[in-house]
Amino acid sequence: xxxxxxxxxxxxxxxxxxxxxxxTGVDDHSRYCVIASVVRxxxxxxxxxxxxxxxxxxxxxxxxxxxxxxxxxxxxGNGGEVMFDRxxxxxxxxxxxxxxxxxTTTGKVERFHQTLRRELLDDIPVWPDLATAQAAIDGFRxxxxxxxxxxxxxxxxxxxxxxxxxxxxxxxxxxxxxxxTAEPPPVAATAVxxxxxxxxxxxxxxxxxxxxxxSGIVQVAGKQxxxxxxxxxxxxxxxxxxxxxxxxxxxxxVKTVRSHLSVADLxxxxxxxxxxxxxxxxxxxxxxxxxxxxxxxxxxxxxxLGQRMxxxxxxxxxxxxxxxxxxTTLTFFDPETRQLLRTRPNPFTRDEVARxxxxxxxxxxxQASSEPVRVQRRVSATGTVMVARQVLxxxxxxxxxxxxxxxxxxxxxxxxxxxxxxxxxxSQLPIRNLKANRPHDDRPEG
Numbered sequence: 001x002x003x004x005x006x007x008x009x010x011x012x013x014x015x016x017x018x019x020x021x022x023x024t025g026v027d028d029h030s031r032y033c034v035i036a037s038v039v040r041x042x043x044x045x046x047x048x049x050x051x052x053x054x055x056x057x058x059x060x061x062x063x064x065x066x067x068x069x070x071x072x073x074x075x076x077g078n079g080g081e082v083m084f085d086r087x088x089x090x091x092x093x094x095x096x097x098x099x100x101x102x103x104t105t106t107g108k109v110e111r112f113h114q115t116l117r118r119e120l121l122d123d124i125p126v127w128p129d130l131a132t133a134q135a136a137i138d139g140f141r142x143x144x145x146x147x148x149x150x151x152x153x154x155x156x157x158x159x160x161x162x163x164x165x166x167x168x169x170x171x172x173x174x175x176x177x178x179x180x181t182a183e184p185p186p187v188a189a190t191a192v193x194x195x196x197x198x199x200x201x202x203x204x205x206x207x208x209x210x211x212x213x214x215s216g217i218v219q220v221a222g223k224q225x226x227x228x229x230x231x232x233x234x235x236x237x238x239x240x241x242x243x244x245x246x247x248x249x250x251x252x253x254v255k256t257v258r259s260h261l262s263v264a265d266l267x268x269x270x271x272x273x274x275x276x277x278x279x280x281x282x283x284x285x286x287x288x289x290x291x292x293x294x295x296x297x298x299x300x301x302x303x304x305l306g307q308r309m310x311x312x313x314x315x316x317x318x319x320x321x322x323x324x325x326x327x328t329t330l331t332f333f334d335p336e337t338r339q340l341l342r343t344r345p346n347p348f349t350r351d352e353v354a355r356x357x358x359x360x361x362x363x364x365x366x367q368a369s370s371e372p373v374r375v376q377r378r379v380s381a382t383g384t385v386m387v388a389r390q391v392l393x394x395x396x397x398x399x400x401x402x403x404x405x406x407x408x409x410x411x412x413x414x415x416x417x418x419x420x421x422x423x424x425x426x427s428q429l430p431i432r433n434l435k436a437n438r439p440h441d442d443r444p445e446g
Contacts, residue, residue: 003028003063005109006035006051008042008071011121012133020130022116022137023050026109028065031150032162033112034058036141038134047071048083048175055091055172059165063094065106073097083175090173116140123229124214132224136215139226147358148296155304157357205241205277206266212236220245221265227254230320234336239277240266246281250338252292252322252363253281281361290326290362291353294335297321306348306356313342315434324362325353333366340366342430372406372413375434379403387412388429394421407431 004025012020021042025035034057037050066072072084075097081089088095098105120140127133145162149155210218216229220238225247227236236254239246240261247254261269270276295303301314303323312321312332322338324331325346332342353359377385383396387405390412394403398416406413412423 002061003065004034004054004061005065005106006072007067007106007109007113008047008069009113009116011117012038013126014130014133015126015128020127020133023047024109024112024116025051025054026112027061027158027162028108030158030161030163031108031112031153032145032158033141036116036137038130038137040130042071044071044083048087051084051087052172052174055087055174057164060091060093060172061165063096064088065096065098067098067106068100086175087173112144115144120216120229123232127215132215132217135224135226136217136229139216139228142226143228147294149298149304151298155298155302155309156307157304160307204263204266205239205280206270206274207237207239207277208269208272208274209235209237218247221261221269223260225257231336239281240269241277241280242266244280248281250336250363252335252338253360256281290324291356291359292322292324292362293356293358293360294320294322306352308347310347311344313430315431316341324366325356326362331366338364338366340368372408373431373434375405375407375431376402377405388425388427388431390423390425390427392423 005028006023006025009022009024010019012022014020018040020038020040023035023037023039023042023046024033026033035050035054037046037053039046039050066084068075070082072082073095074082074085085095087093116137120136124136127136144158146157146159149157153161210220212218212227212231212234214229214232216227216232218225218227218236220240225238225245227234227247227249231249234249237248239248240259242261242263243259244256245259245261246256266274293305295305297303297312297316297319299317301317302309302311303321304310305323310330316332320335321332321341322335324333325348328346330344330346331340332344333340348356375387377387379385379394379398379401381396381399383394383399385392385394385403385405387407392405392412392414394414394416397418401417404415406415408425409428410425412425414421414423
């Protein structure tokens with residue numbers, strides 16, 4: 001842990017009309033996010049409190065790189081030493097500054113800002129309060145560090161490359177004004193106990209459904225649960241008793257946390273639309289059992305599993321998928337509908353599977369969709385299109401038009417201006433492209 005890049009980003013618009021900021025920090029080597037603290041105003045004290053919390057949690061880096069903001073330096077002010085510089089000096093941290101008007105010098109933390117905006121902040125125009133925003137960003141930070149493959153890391157995860165500083169016999173030195181412990185943020189989804197043992201139902205267990213809001217945070221009896229912005233609008237199920245709470249999506253257990261609910265809380269949930277719970281979700285997987293993980297497919301159609309790139313399908317590029325792993329097969333499916341997307345041979349040994357990140361017991365086997373696959377194709381100058389390497393002759397009258405084709409296991413149903421046409425399917429190759437070719441792209445489609 002040699003260098004941290006730090007910065008401040010806006011974009012947290014609150015319901016009271018104000019705009020909060022996020023103090024951010026990224027480890028230069030691993031891209032591990034060490035700081036993501038929401039503050040109402042990005043004052044020097046607020047920035048230093050966030051920095052101090054990271055020093056306590058991860059240890060002291062050798063260097064810190066920042067821009068020339070007044071929270072970090074008095075370089076363009078009245079001179080002297082600001083609090084951030086003092087913390088660096090007293091803990092032996094080299095504070096490096098960028099040249100003015102050179103944001104690419106802190107490119108890695110700026111890239112984190114871009115991802116934060118695109119995958120979270122842009123989806124939520126107004127936040128109800130600071131606590132809700134902090135809980136959502138804590139959940140995003142956890143996924144960013146542990147579950148989201150990074151192309152710059154060869155589709156690896158920051159947590160696999162990040163090494164906190166070794167414990168020091170000398171405590172972190174902080175100004176007296178920062179030694180008062182700040183109020184801890186609300187419990188967020190990062191406090192997930194994925195391996196928490198499942199207990200038998202106490203007889204008072206309740207199940208209830210919630211629709212995930214755009215923020216990705218579900219409120220249950222005063223506690224926030226991070227379900228993810230990718231599940232916004234999806235109905236998820238909670239299985240709860242006084243000891244444990246399971247969150248399920250599409251019948252599959254997503255996470256497990258210790259319960260904060262009393263018997264009275266459970267009775268209240270039951271009166272408000274809940275129902276008596278059945279048996280608890282599947283227990284922790286045993287050796288040889290089928291398991292599932294969630295991954296994001298990269299733009300090349302592959303996913304990272306155990307530091308190995310596994311081909312899914314080009315057509316799934318950029319999509320979040322779940323993968324069911326059994327003794328012989330990797331089954332790729334939609335995490336919300338459990339619709340079967342692709343199957344591949346399982347190249348992993350039992351021990352390798354056990355070491356995969358984010359394992360959970362497998363839910364019901366995914367099912368193939370009974371609906372046709374709808375694709376678009378641009379008709380060539382000769383009046384033909386190609387679907388799954390099968391050429392369909394439609395006639396020159398349709399040249400240059402974009403037509404829609406419904407593909408089933410046995411037939412190709414083409415919607416043309418002069419009426420629908422049906423062709424018997426002669427190829428069982430998979431559909432690789434859903435959209436029409438770009439103009440002037442002469443590469444054959446699959």
